[in-house]
Amino acid sequence: MEDVKLSYDNNIFSLEMQESGEGRDKRSVYLEELKKLHIFVDTSSIEIFINDGEEVFISRFYPNKTKINIEVFNHGSCSYYDLDEFKY
Numbered sequence: 316m317e318d319v320k321l322s323y324d325n326n327i328f329s330l331e332m333q334e335s336g337e338g339r340d341k342r343s344v345y346l347e348e349l350k351k352l353h354i355f356v357d358t359s360s361i362e363i364f365i366n367d368g369e370e371v372f373i374s375r376f377y378p379n380k381t382k383i384n385i386e387v388f389n390h391g392s393c394s395y396y397d398l399d400e401f402k403y
Contacts, residue, residue, distance in 0.1 A: 319361065319376060323349050328365060330372050344370050 318333035329343040346365065353364040363372040 321354075321363070328370070330361075330363065330374070332374070332376055342372055342374075344372075346370070 320329075320331045322329045322331070323346075326346055326348075327343050328346050328349060329341060331341045333340075344365070346369075348366075350366050352366075355362040355364075359377060360373065360375055365371070
């Protein structure tokens with residue numbers, strides 16, 4: 316996601332978007348603790364479920380590229396599942 320950034324610092328989780336957000340720029344929430352994060356991305360939307368749905372961010376976004384690159388820096392475990400495998 317060339318201009319979409321997720322961050323967690325000082326108990327603040329943030330979603331920031333630049334050009335692909337089409338006017339949607341930043342959303343943040345205070346969390347006692349970040350324990351679990353599920354992120355779903357398709358061609359025009361991003362859905363983020365924090366701590367099993369304690370907080371949910373959903374937004375439209377319009378990336379310029381067909382490929383999405385994701386980098387993760389964390390202190391726990393991370394799993395990635397490509398949902399293209401489930402196409403019929």
